[in-house]
Amino acid sequence: MIGHAPLCVCDLNRIRIPVVGDEGYNMLVEIPKMTKAKMEVATKEENNPIAQDIKKGNLRDYHGPIFWNYGCLPQTWEDPNEEHPELKVFGDDDPIDVVEIGSKSLAMGSVTTVKPLGVLAMIDDGELDWKVLAVATDDPLAEEYNDIDDVPDAVKDGVREWFRWYKTPDDKPLNGFGFDEKYLNAEQAEEVIAETHESWKKLKSGDSDAGKLWLA
Template sequence: MVHPWHDVPVDPSQIENALPVIIEIPAGSKNKYELDKDTGLLRLDRVLHSAVHYPANYGFIPRSYAEDGDPLDVLVLGQEPIDPLTIVYVRPLGVLRMIDAGRPDLKILAVSRDDPEFAHVRALEQVSPHRMAEISRFFIDYKVLEEKEVVVINPFQGREEALAAIRAALAAYEEAFGGR
C-alpha cells in the first residue's frame, strides 16, 4: 500500500509551481481528519467544537517534516471542496505562522495549479483581503470552545518565506527519515 506521507514523490525543482499536496480535509468541513502516521489512512481526529468550518481545502506536503512533528500543513484555495487523499498540485503563495500548544505551527497558503479561477494568482496580494482575514480568523477561533489557545502571528508572510519553510521541511524529512 502506498503511504501518502512517505511514498508520494516531491521534485524540489517543481515546488514553486507544481508542489504536490495530499488533501486531508475538504473546504467547508467541520470534520478534522488527520493522517494516521503508521497506516497512512485518515482518521477522524474530532468534529470542530466551534461554529466554524475549514475555509479552504487542507492537507500536507508529502515527504516534509515540520517543527510540530507532522508533515507541513497547506491550505489550498480553489472553487470546490476536494476529496480526502487526493493529490493536488499547487502554487505556494505565503505562510501563516502560529503557535499551537506552545509549538510553532506553520500553514502554507497555496492555490490549485489546475483551478481556472486561481490560474492567474501568483502572490498573496492577489487573494482578497477578506479571504485572508477569514483564514486568519478561522485559526484564532477554531479551538476556543476546546479551551485550547492558538496564537496567530499576523500578517501572512509572502511567497519567498513560504518557499523557505517548504525547503526546510523537505530537508528535515530527509534528515529524520532518509530515503525511507
C-alpha cells in the same frame, strides 16, 4: 488520539514533492472544504492512514465547517528538536500544513498540485505550526493568484482568524502567529517548504530522531 477505522491509506513518505517550478507541489488532502470531520494523517500508524480524531471515545468534528481544502505536503517535517531562530519555538512534529483556497472541493486522500502563495507562522500550544496558503494549479484562480498580495484581504483574514479561534469552543486558548501576524510571501513560503523538506530527509536518513513516527 486517532480513530482506528482509517478512511484512506496514503503513505505520505512515498508521495514525491516535485522540484520548485511550474509543476508546483503535491498536496495531500485531509479535509475537503465545507466539511466538519476532523481528519488527519496518522503519522505514528503504519502506512500513515487518514483517519478521524477520537476524543474520549467520540469521533471529533470541528464546531463549524472549514471553508477551504486542508491538507499537508508529504515529505516535509517540522522538527520538534529544531528551534526557529527568530520565533524561538520548536516544530510540531508533523508535515507542513496547506490551506488550499481554490473554488473546488477536493476529495479526501487525493493528491493535488498546488502553487504556494504565502505562509503563516502559527504558534499552537507553544509549537510552530506553519500554514501554507496555496491554490491548486488547475483552478481558475491560479491564473489570478501568484503571490500573497494577489489574494483578497477577506480570504487572508478569514484563514488567519479561523485558525486563531477554532479551538476555543473546547476551552482552549486562542492561537497566535509570528512575524506580527503577517503572511510571508510566496518566495518565503517556498523557503519554508524547502527547509521542512530538508528536515524530512534527515529524518529518513536517520540523522534525526524519528521518535514514534512511522516511516516506510
